[in-house]
Amino acid sequence: MTVINVTSEIKPLKKVLLHRPGRELLNLTPDTLERLLFDDIPFLKVAQEEHDAFADILRNEGVEVVYLEDLMAETLEQNQGLREQFLKQFIEEAGIHSERYQKILFDHLNAIKDNKELVLKTMEGVNLNELNIEKSNSLIDLVNSEKSKMVLDPMPNLYFTRDPFASVGSGVVLNRMYSQTRNRETIYSDYIFKYHNEYKGKIELLYNRDLPFHIEGGDVLNLNDKILAIGISQRTEPDAIDLLAKNIFYNSDCKIEKILAFDIPVKRAFMHLDTVFTQIDVDKFTVHPEILGTLRVFEITKSDVKDELKVVEIQDTLENILSTYLETKVDLIPCGGGDEIIAAREQWNDGSNTLCIRPGTIVVYERNDVTNKILEEKGLNLLVMPSAELSRGRGGPRCMSMPLIRED
Numbered sequence: 001m002t003v004i005n006v007t008s009e010i011k012p013l014k015k016v017l018l019h020r021p022g023r024e025l026l027n028l029t030p031d032t033l034e035r036l037l038f039d040d041i042p043f044l045k046v047a048q049e050e051h052d053a054f055a056d057i058l059r060n061e062g063v064e065v066v067y068l069e070d071l072m073a074e075t076l077e078q079n080q081g082l083r084e085q086f087l088k089q090f091i092e093e094a095g096i097h098s099e100r101y102q103k104i105l106f107d108h109l110n111a112i113k114d115n116k117e118l119v120l121k122t123m124e125g126v127n128l129n130e131l132n133i134e135k136s137n138s139l140i141d142l143v144n145s146e147k148s149k150m151v152l153d154p155m156p157n158l159y160f161t162r163d164p165f166a167s168v169g170s171g172v173v174l175n176r177m178y179s180q181t182r183n184r185e186t187i188y189s190d191y192i193f194k195y196h197n198e199y200k201g202k203i204e205l206l207y208n209r210d211l212p213f214h215i216e217g218g219d220v221l222n223l224n225d226k227i228l229a230i231g232i233s234q235r236t237e238p239d240a241i242d243l244l245a246k247n248i249f250y251n252s253d254c255k256i257e258k259i260l261a262f263d264i265p266v267k268r269a270f271m272h273l274d275t276v277f278t279q280i281d282v283d284k285f286t287v288h289p290e291i292l293g294t295l296r297v298f299e300i301t302k303s304d305v306k307d308e309l310k311v312v313e314i315q316d317t318l319e320n321i322l323s324t325y326l327e328t329k330v331d332l333i334p335c336g337g338g339d340e341i342i343a344a345r346e347q348w349n350d351g352s353n354t355l356c357i358r359p360g361t362i363v364v365y366e367r368n369d370v371t372n373k374i375l376e377e378k379g380l381n382l383l384v385m386p387s388a389e390l391s392r393g394r395g396g397p398r399c400m401s402m403p404l405i406r407e408d
């Protein structure tokens with residue numbers, strides 16, 4: 001049975017991984033926004049309603065929706081010994097190194113018997129005021145005079161399931177993330193792929209969270225079964241692409257023969273390649289107009305020498321590059337119709353970050369009405385989702401979804 005199969009951005013979507021935003025969003029504060037990569041504090045109740053509407057849109061289109069929190073809870077359910085290992089690793093990676101606090105946190109979390117509740121709690125984070133700490137005379141306790149303070153950070157970016165790993169063919173690029181705050185997110189996928197009954201022993205890992213260089217799923221686009229596009233961005237280092245390419249070409253069964261590495265500006269509005277363009281039909285993309293000039297792209301293939309790569313630099317427009325590699329003339333539809341103010345505004349709210357369900361049918365945020373109108377005029381079938389709160393995390397429908405299976 002196929003458990004992962006993604007060889008395109010547009011072939012009919014069959015199964016997708018989401019995370020319903022939870023109480024982790026309640027632990028965002030103005031002081032932590034920047035570190036936790038948010039721009040504002042979403043209203044949880046409405047964010048959840050919007051997210052449920054997203055999931056319903058997908059189900060109505062015949063897509064099977066699975067949730068990260070359920071898969072992780074099932075993983076713990078199926079492997080009774082794993083809970084202790086998971087919690088210890090989780091606490092350590094959260095930066096708790098004092099033995100005493102490790103034990104306090106372990107006992108606190110381990111007391112939650114229901115596995116799903118436990119998983120949700122790890123996502124939410126732990127406040128000092130929940131812990132029954134007898135004040136000792138230790139320096140740490142004396143200095144910690146606050147009453148309400150997060151001792152285990154929340155993971156508010158989890159609802160962007162696009163980023164911790166990427167499905168490529170029947171394999172998985174399991175990422176090392178750019179930021180400390182997101183790196184713990186990949187523990188869940190690591191456990192699911194290694195230990196969940198449905199996945200264990202069946203998934204080839206093309207990259208690994210232990211590797212030193214960072215790469216994120218928002219930068220990985222499956223152009224077709226042979227060509228992968230990857231952004232060189234704030235989130236993805238060239239060194240990671242180099243390692244991934246060598247793994248793919250020389251140490252895996254992956255069918256990818258060519259990687260196109262797109263050099264994009266290192267700034268927040270461009271954080272991943274999928275904030276700059278997404279494919280919406282066989283020959284159509286939505287794009288950020290700022291990327292329409294000449295681009296630098298590196299074509300990476302196998303070299304004649306084993307374990308080495310052949311890299312060729314290309315300088316051309318996005319339109320020419322995509323047309324050449326997809327072997328069809330492509331139409332790039334600029335976000336906001338090309339008007340600079342509208343484009344900047346709608347881009348900020350992920351106007352060019354759409355999720356394609358099948359060629360020509362895409363999920364978009366309601367708030368980007370200028371871009372949406374243009375897309376409709378171009379003949380696209382838009383599935384419009386509410387977006388007032390979810391968009392505050394700076395990610396759109398593509399960021400909020402990880403395809404597990406697309407039809408061939």
Ligand SMILES: NC(=[NH2+])NCCC[C@H](N)C(=O)O
Nearest residue numbers: 037160218272393394395399
């Ligand atoms: N694939 C994406 N574009 N993801 C958007 C992620 C947004 C998230 N707040 C971050 O900064 O990491």
